[in-house]
Every structure is written in structure tokens, then in C-alpha cells.
Amino acid sequence: MKNILILMLLFSMTGAYAQNPVISIIPQPVELKQTDGVLIIDKNLTISFDGMEAGRTAEVLAQKMNQATGFSVKPVEGNSGFLKLILNKEQVPQLGKEGYTLE
Numbered sequence: 001m002k003n004i005l006i007l008m009l010l011f012s013m014t015g016a017y018a019q020n021p022v023i024s025i026i027p028q029p030v031e032l033k034q035t036d037g038v039l040i041i042d043k044n045l046t047i048s049f050d051g052m053e054a055g056r057t058a059e060v061l062a063q064k065m066n067q068a069t070g071f072s073v074k075p076v077e078g079n080s081g082f083l084k085l086i087l088n089k090e091q092v093p094q095l096g097k098e099g100y101t102l103e
Helices: 002-019 052-069
Strands: 046-049 074-077 083-085
Parallel strands (some): 046 083
């Protein structure tokens, strides 16, 4: 009986944790607004970029995703990818020197 109560307690804690997942992003954002939606990573995922520097970053991201998933995620120049890497042409004062936004 004691073992059943312990298991029930563990399962109830796991369910509560799963409902409010912690989002781990490094560096940690100053502000985070979580909205509905999902990102499905499959063999059709593309990463678009808007310049040489963003292209290098997109290539590294694609390699990491390919290693982790076994897919062949490809970076493409332009604005047609599902994930878009767009680097600011000018510094945004509110974001600071190394600030970023994720949408």
C-alpha cells in the first residue's frame, strides 16, 4: 500500500511538471511570452537566412539538427524557410549589444 501511495505521488508531480514546462534558452531572455503552437521537426524542415553571416549560423544550426534527428535539414537563402534567421542590420538599443528576438 505504501508503494502505491509513493507511485501515485510521483505520477501526480510528473503531470503537474509536464503542464508547465521550463523553457531553457541560453542566453536567458529578459522577457518571454509563450504562445500556442508547435514546431514539428521533420525531413521537410528548411531554415532560411538573409545574408552571409546568418547563412553561416543557419548552416551550423542545420548540422546540429541533422545530427540530432537524422534528417537532412537544409539552409536556403531568402525568406521561404519555416525557420527564418534574420540578423538586425543595425543594433536595437532595447536589445543591447548581444540581444535577440525569437518569434
